[in-house]
Amino acid sequence: MTELRVLHKDHWDRWYGQLLRAFGGAGDLPEERDLWDALTEPERSLGLWDGESCVGTAGAFSFRLSVPGGALVPAAGVTMVSVAATHRRRGLLRSMMRRQLDDVRERGEALAVLTASEPDIYGRFGYGSATRQLSVEIDTTRVRIEAPEGTDAVALRYASPADPATGRSIEEIYARAVPVRPGMLARQPGWERLSLLDPPEGRDGASPLQCVLAERDGESLGFALFATTGDSDAGGANGAVRVREVYGLDPASYAALWRFLCGIDLTWTVTARRRPVDDPLLHLVSDVRRSGLRIRDDLYLRPVEVGAALAARTYRAPVDVVLEVADAFCPWNAGRVRLSGDGDGAVCGPTTDAADLSLSVREIGAAYLGGATLRELADAGRVRELRPGALASASAAFGSEVAPWLPHGF
Template identity: 65%
Template sequence: MTTELRVLDPAEWDDWYANLELAFGGVAEAPEERALWQELTEPERFLGVWDGERAVGTAGAFSFRLSVPGGTLVPAAGVTMVSVATTHRRRGILTSMMRRQLDDVRAWGEPLAVLTASEPEIYGRFGYGIGACTTRATIDTTRVRLSVPDGADDVLLRQTDAGKAAGACEAVYARLVPGRPGMLARQPGWEAQPLLDPPGGRGGASPLQCVLAERGGEVVGFARYSIKPEWSFAGANGSVTVRDLGALDPAAEGALWRFLCSIDLTSSVRIHSRPVDDAWQHLVSDIRRCEPSQRDGLHVRLVEVGAALSLRAYQAPVDVVFEVADAFCPWNEGRWRLTADASGANCVRTQDAADVALSVRELGAAYLGGVSLTALAAAGRVRELRPGALNQAAVAFGWPVAPWLPHGF
């Protein structure tokens, strides 16, 4: 059969998206969810592979601005909606879409591509490294106590409608973005994503609820959550699911977590995606009773090595030459000299001897500061060629705040 790879025609979106749904199990999304993704789709940045009139491959790239160490918002392609029809596997369709997409991203002048993976093993061969992880947990509020910071009692909590409070929540979120690598500045239309709450997806839980944290008339934090009422012979056994939480200071954050852990008729708080260094872990009396676990979150790909490494900050001065391997994007191959200090960073091609050898995948993993180059070296994925160079680079690439992607795309 002959297939054709081309940019998505908006008139083909329904057929294109139906193939995506089929590839992910064939369960149709709620109309409101489907409508939002159609509204957010940028057709000129989305690809389809067609076999006659049938879409057999899909891939897209949202135009994002991603926070990197130092707070700069870097243009990044948010790779999304990647699928290949089961009938057309092992024909090179995925590779052809990844090839075209990365060429396009480079032409658009975006030095980074990022994604969340349904199957993490797929994307390493295209140069993506796991750059940020996420934590989930279930706090047993019948056994766990919270110790909140001073000032939490001065924070006023106000229950409100999630839709009406969206502007206040977004203002808090926007102030948090530069302070944590991996967060996305909300582009127009994306403020609706955290409010998606189709009834069919609630699993018996309440509609989305919202509480604002205020001090002196200013909103300093928010939590969006749902409650699932449950009862046993012994009494109430409901659960709270945290959908979204942001706070501008420790007192506001502590007040919000205390509220979530003390809602009447509940015995647990379920956390599905929070930073690995999130504050709640240091507020609880017994971390074991919270059963925290981690999984991969954001996968990062340096599309332009020199530009990407020049745009982030480094926590220590560094002068190191990387020997970079990148078979899929050969324009990145070769030696790059990274120099950085308090005044800024610069990464340019060089003929000087290499100090550290690695692939672009390892650079992506370390880029946001959450994965140590020394840990990758211990796994045999980074090689030190000049004594001392690896530790220097690892310290510089680290960052005091763990990277985190606040929501999928």
């Protein structure tokens, strides 16, 4: 006898409490809780209620996502999804996903995106694995940064993360980076707090958050956010640098920041999470084998309106292809569409012409940002070529010059 309803702001504590319990029961630190309270959009959040008890949660943020070609496309950032362990296997998650995607469509958002705690869950709702992330753990006693010409002309200076001027510089640099790489989120007001969140109780033995700005001729061209540890062993100092974010708007500023991070006194290791899989860092380190590389899935993407989604991006090569799309969960997408586009734009709409490729909406989501190719999906048996030659041309067109990347979670 559960009831699904839109979240009332006064019920946020109980709603969020159900979410925390579902994810292990540990409470957020007060600063983190306050931030998520402020960022939650109640009108886009759903709660399942069994009497006075919240037994399910699902929310969405109103994002703009960068896509190939540089456009910022409205997208629902699906988040805070949970079902109480006492209420599993009753179709409650499905009911929330159904209501949520209907609402997203009504709002006119062509895309929905999420990060999955359990990737196996969301494929059945049409979400495809669209981006991956790289983690590194660099042994700086044996790895050096081979910086390009011009790096020495970049000046570095410490800046207080608490200084509003520092925050403005960080956000200006981030905003300039967004259109360049698919998968990035244009930060809405309030989201700038996420990068600088630094509650003392959450530092796990590290220093307070530090910031270094990269400048040339008075212009800020990059920044690094990081913390350090003061560990030691019998051999002496054995500290680490924990990198939160690094951005450089040109090769020299980017290399200067990494050279700095890998050269901090009394540290032997630099760790960084959630980097792009084509990070230029891989070509700056002198020994990539001692850089502890690891890759995993990250952003999952679902076209809510296939035609509008495919028309919102550009294509790396001219394409004219008819897609036979399967979509059991959002049947309005099922059927044939013709996609015609190039580097200047695209159109996509229903057609009765014979299909060239057959695939589900999940494969479109995986290939949409250029992170997975239609060719590799076909090799996995998830895309079928119906007209000889169609796969090669469409796969090339869907590609991206740079790998898609989600720089922070939500």
